[in-house]
Amino acid sequence: MCSICGCGEHDTLEHDDHHHDHPHDRAPLHAHAAGMPATRMVQIEQDIMAKNQRYADANRRFFASQNLFVVNLVSSPGSGKTSLLVKTVEALKSEMRVAVIEGDQQTGLDAARIQATGVPAWQINTGKGCHLDAHAVGHAMEHLPEIQNGVLFIENVGNLVCPAGFDLGEAHKVVVLSTTEGEDKPLKYPDMFHAADLMILNKSDLLAYVDFSVAKAEAYAQQVHPGITSFTLSARSGDGLEAWYGWLRAGVARVTMQR
Amino acid sequence: MHELALCEGLVQSLEDQAMSKGFAKIFAVWLEIGALATVEPDAMTFNFEIVARGTVAEDARLEIIPVAGEAWCMNCSTSVPITRRGDGCPTCGSYQLQVLDGEQMRIKQIEVA
Numbered sequence A: 001m002c003s004i005c006g007c008g009e010h011d012t013l014e015h016d017d018h019h020h021d022h023p024h025d026r027a028p029l030h031a032h033a034a035g036m037p038a039t040r041m042v043q044i045e046q047d048i049m050a051k052n053q054r055y056a057d058a059n060r061r062f063f064a065s066q067n068l069f070v071v072n073l074v075s076s077p078g079s080g081k082t083s084l085l086v087k088t089v090e091a092l093k094s095e096m097r098v099a100v101i102e103g104d105q106q107t108g109l110d111a112a113r114i115q116a117t118g119v120p121a122w123q124i125n126t127g128k129g130c131h132l133d134a135h136a137v138g139h140a141m142e143h144l145p146e147i148q149n150g151v152l153f154i155e156n157v158g159n160l161v162c163p164a165g166f167d168l169g170e171a172h173k174v175v176v177l178s179t180t181e182g183e184d185k186p187l188k189y190p191d192m193f194h195a196a197d198l199m200i201l202n203k204s205d206l207l208a209y210v211d212f213s214v215a216k217a218e219a220y221a222q223q224v225h226p227g228i229t230s231f232t233l234s235a236r237s238g239d240g241l242e243a244w245y246g247w248l249r250a251g252v253a254r255v256t257m258q259r
Numbered sequence B: 001m002h003e004l005a006l007c008e009g010l011v012q013s014l015e016d017q018a019m020s021k022g023f024a025k026i027f028a029v030w031l032e033i034g035a036l037a038t039v040e041p042d043a044m045t046f047n048f049e050i051v052a053r054g055t056v057a058e059d060a061r062l063e064i065i066p067v068a069g070e071a072w073c074m075n076c077s078t079s080v081p082i083t084r085r086g087d088g089c090p091t092c093g094s095y096q097l098q099v100l101d102g103e104q105m106r107i108k109q110i111e112v113a
């Protein structure tokens, strides 16, 4: 099986570098045992993320052609990504085109929560996979209606580690950290907070009940990512959502004005 | 862990190289891994052996070339060594750092026949 393409068939993006049926050229192990192994050195210089990067670049070109502002939401499981998205798409769907790609190891629960708002959503199940990759996202686009001049949300698999390393073609990674998780997370998972351009501190309605210092969380995030933007809000009560909506509107305005 | 996915990408690249450059067997692979890359070298070695089975890279030796982290300190206006993401400038303690080197995961060379 091709390791990048789990699906095998409907290749639409940039699949020229795919070799699904190539024979594995297996040399017998001790073919060179008779004499000196006639080996040689080949210089390569190739990033091992090169494949994902090619798909991410193709996605990015496609998103640009559709004037789509694409946001990749990352967090540990249960920080409130889907709750925030449900609120957000309800608020914005009347003023702009919106679609959502959901990533989870199993179930279509999150996509169903979005679809209940009337906004198109497609669920990717990664099985054992711990993150979305650019190739899976490219295929997910085939299942969504064509949308232009709007926002596409990609909710990544709940995991503060792996999704940091995979570019999906998004404009920004947005990391969601909830107040029940502890303010030290930016220091413990620095790669993720470094990769994200915006940090959302969610579940602000619980601040009275937990020992979570917003100031400390922000200072730690600045430490691993100088200049990172931060909003504190509650997907439950709706507090603080306007700043997030403003950030999204500005992003959509930027991509639609570039035309 | 995504080292498995990364190893699958690595082995796929090696197979592509074997196809295009026409060699039958890979004996060793030199992989540069930066101190700030999102990957654990030990986990790479472990997964590589498993993923490489049944491919041109079966039984190949994976040599990891560690690359130190290096950043530009805006405060000191000089490049400084950093060992981890989130560490400050070793001279002045500032976090206003721009990474210059140490994020790579790159195949450098392979020994083939």
Ligand SMILES: Nc1nc2c(ncn2[C@@H]2O[C@H](COP(=O)(O)OP(=O)(O)OP(=O)(O)O)[C@@H](O)[C@H]2O)c(=O)[nH]1
Residues within 6 Å of the ligand: A075, A076, A077, A078, A079, A080, A081, A082, A083, A084, A104, A110, A157, A158, A202, A203, A204, A205, A206, A233, A234, A235, A236, A237
């Ligand atoms: N009190 C409070 N609870 C919240 C808030 N946002 C989400 N929750 C709750 O947190 C739990 C997880 O929310 P989800 O929206 O499913 O979180 P998620 O990040 O999408 O989770 P995964 O997709 O499984 O990673 C649910 O019980 C939500 O009701 C909030 O702002 N305040």
Ligand SMILES: [Mg+2]
Residues within 6 Å of the ligand: A081, A082, A083, A110, A155
């Ligand atoms: Mg969710």
Ligand SMILES: [Zn+2]
Residues within 6 Å of the ligand: A129, A130, A131, A162, A163, B001, B002, B003, B005
């Ligand atoms: Zn992963």
Ligand SMILES: [Zn+2]
Residues within 6 Å of the ligand: B073, B074, B075, B076, B077, B080, B089, B090, B091, B092, B093, B094
């Ligand atoms: Zn300094």
